Amino acid sequence: xxxxxxxxxxxxxxxxxxxxxxxxxxxxxxxxxxxxxxxxxxxxxxxxxxxxxxxxxxxxxxxxxxxxxxxxxxxxxxxxxxxxxxxxxxxxxxxxxxxxxxxxxxxxxxxxxxxxxxxxxxxxxxxxxxxxxxxxxxxxxxxxxxxxxxxxxxxxxxxxxxxxxxxxx
Amino acid sequence: xxxxxxxxxxxxxxxxxxxxxxxxxxxxxxxxxxxxxxxxxxxxxxxxxxxxxxxxxxxxxxxxxxxxxxxxxxxxxxxxx
Numbered sequence: 001x002x003x004x005x006x007x008x009x010x011x012x013x014x015x016x017x018x019x020x021x022x023x024x025x026x027x028x029x030x031x032x033x034x035x036x037x038x039x040x041x042x043x044x045x046x047x048x049x050x051x052x053x054x055x056x057x058x059x060x061x062x063x064x065x066x067x068x069x070x071x072x073x074x075x076x077x078x079x080x081x082x083x084x085x086x087x088x089x090x091x092x093x094x095x096x097x098x099x100x101x102x103x104x105x106x107x108x109x110x111x112x113x114x115x116x117x118x119x120x121x122x123x124x125x126x127x128x129x130x131x132x133x134x135x136x137x138x139x140x141x142x143x144x145x146x147x148x149x150x151x152x153x154x155x156x157x158x159x160x161x162x163x164x165x166x167x168x169x
Numbered sequence: 170x171x172x173x174x175x176x177x178x179x180x181x182x183x184x185x186x187x188x189x190x191x192x193x194x195x196x197x198x199x200x201x202x203x204x205x206x207x208x209x210x211x212x213x214x215x216x217x218x219x220x221x222x223x224x225x226x227x228x229x230x231x232x233x234x235x236x237x238x239x240x241x242x243x244x245x246x247x248x249x250x
Contacts, residue, residue: 054223063223064220066224067227070227070232074227074231074232077232077235081235156232159236160236163240
């Protein structure tokens with residue numbers, strides 16, 4: 001049974017007694033250094049803004065849903081590593097799989113929207129009858145990128161959480 | 170394309186790959202592998218593939234290192250073979 005609150009990655013830098021409720025049964029918990037906390041908390045919003053830029057400009061510039069989603073997941077994992085259990089209040093354990101489920105479900109619905117009106121899967125031009133096909137294709141690719149971003153974001157954070165606790169809930 | 174930049178990046182890339190394979194300390198191997206991914210991203214960007222470079226920088230140099238570190242927390246730090 002893996003229930004240790006010591007930070008094994010950063011090895012022995014945890015000073016003082018573990019805070020109450022800090023034992024999440026995780027392999028990596030918290031790096032107790034003011035500099036690490038301040039820098040991590042300052043950098044996370046910038047990473048997230050850049051990730052949103054990459055996602056929302058993915059249909060006509062390098063990047064896209066996958067890359068932006070990886071950056072969003074990296075920002076959450078940075079919080080997990082640096083501030084430890086406080087990050088579970090900002091981004092709870094269940095949120096990872098919930099966001100991934102929302103992303104995949106929304107992507108599937110977007111893909112099947114055109115099937116309802118006689119098109120193929122993900123044939124955006126057929127998704128809404130009566131609208132300009134170019135506009136539909138533009139927004140279809142845009143929303144596909146956004147939903148893929150959600151899927152990758154949630155799934156990677158969920159993978160990290162599962163690995164971090166050794167698969168124990 | 171700047172062939173001098175390509176040449177040195179390739180050279181450091183091969184050195185990093187050999188180092189990651191040969192080094193005994195697994196933590197150091199993870200670090201060198203992350204550096205390898207970053208050099209790879211630079212090389213991709215230099216070769217005119219910014220999309221691949223962005224993926225490599227985000228995944229290879231970012232998340233893969235963290236996942237390997239978490240896996241390493243379950244293992245001994247020194248390589249046995």
